[in-house]
Amino acid sequence: MTTTLPTTLRLGTRRSELATTQSTWVADRLRELGHQVELVEIVTEGDTNLAPMTTIGGTGVFAAAIRQALLRDEVDIAVHSLKDLPVAPEPGLVIAAIPVREDPRDVLVARDGLTLGEIPAGGVIGTGSTRRAAQINALGLGVEVRGIRGNVGTRMARIDSGECDAVVLARAGLARLGLLDRATEVIDPLQMLPAPGQGALAIECRESDTALVEALRAIDDADTRAATTAERALLQTLEAGCSAPVGALAEVAEEEDGRLVISLRAFVGTLDGSLELRRSWVGPYDTPEQVGRGLAAVLLEDGAADAVRKPAGPSQPSPERRTEVPNATEREK
Incomplete structure (x- = not known):
């Protein structure tokens, strides 16, 4: 157990431009609080292996090397994109902070300023995410979804080269890189729910470093x-990894009586779009x-198991398509 802070906090980060930008943002917040911080670059398998996420391990492929550096006392803090972090806790480590979400x-x-609905039939949309691919295919737009990997710049270059008509990216990443002007449409969550934890950062350290x-x-x-x-509890209960075709978005809302609640929406589907489940739930703020x-x-209950546990394989659609369940109370009725 360490009850005193080091003179300089060593902050572990992936070496990609987005990762170092995110880590620098965290470092600056800590410097504002009077701490000295140095960034330590760590190479992960997700940075060097550009094979599809489902073939290189998916869950945790970006986090494993940084977590090992923490456990070996090579760094004091790790900054992760929360959507890339496995839902199962890592023994000896704790997520000490989740700052304000983007x-x-x-x-x-997209090329020529196109929106999702304007991409012509047969057009190519690039994404390395099964979640995005499943939701695009479920829209029935008649487009081809092509698997791509690489950093933000590499993926956008696929448009400039003519390989893709468009790519789908996280708004948070473009915002942090100062590239929001490249976005031709912010996609409504009614069409595409984000990944659980998307837009949020997780700051992890050793559990024994109590002062830190x-x-x-x-x-x-x-x-x-x-x-x-709430989003990650859903993912964990589904037994789905961060590469599974699951989208979720929770928002904090205030009821008429002043009580805070969490409103959670989720998507589960098959890669080919044949199964599309969209449901919602509302519950107390203090029990996410x-x-x-x-x-x-x-x-x-509605048939999600096959989709989340076999994301790359065919799944049979649910025998019935229910309407969304607004909250627990209405479902019990």
């Missing part, structure tokens, strides 16, 4: 933590895990 929606970056855990609480955002906890587990139970 806009979690996806965006389209306490110091990092200063940049934790309660609403962001509550919302993303129960909100996530409640909605996951609805999805599993």
Whole structure:
């Protein structure tokens, strides 16, 4: 157990431009609080292996090397994109802070300023995400979804080269890189729900470094933590990894009587678009895990298991397509 802070905090980050930008943002918040911080670059398998995510391990492929550096005491803090972090806790480590979340929606970056609905039949949309591919295919637009990997710049270059008519990216990443002007459409979550945790950062450290855990609480955002906890509880209950075709978005809302609640929406589907489940759930602000587990139970009852546990394979559609379930109370009626 370490009860004193190091003179300089070593912050581990992936070396990509987006990762270092995110880590620098966290470092600047800590510097504003009076801490000295240095960035330590770490290469992960996800950075060097550009094979499809489902073939190189999916869940945790970006986080594993940084977590090992933490456990070996090579760094003091790790900054992750929360959507890339496995839902199962890592023994010896703790997510000490989840700062204020960026806009979690996806965006389209397309040639000629096109929106999603304007891409002609047979057009090519690039994405390395099964979640995005499943939702695009479920829209029935008649486009081809092509698997691509690489950093933000590499993926957008596929448009300039003519390989793709458009790519789908996280709005948060473009915002952090100062590239929002490249987006031709912010995609409505009614069409495409983001990945659980998208737009949020997770700041992890060793559980035994109690002084550091306490110091990092200063940049934790309660609403962001509550919302993303609900999203990740849903993912964990579904037994789905971060590469599965699951979308989720939780928002904090205030009821008429002043009570805070969490409103959670989720999507589960098959890659070919033959199964599309969209459900919602509302529950108390102070029990976000129960909100996530409640909605996951609805999805599993409605046929989600095959889709999330075999994301690359064919799945049979659910025998019935229910309307959305607005909240627990209405479902019990």
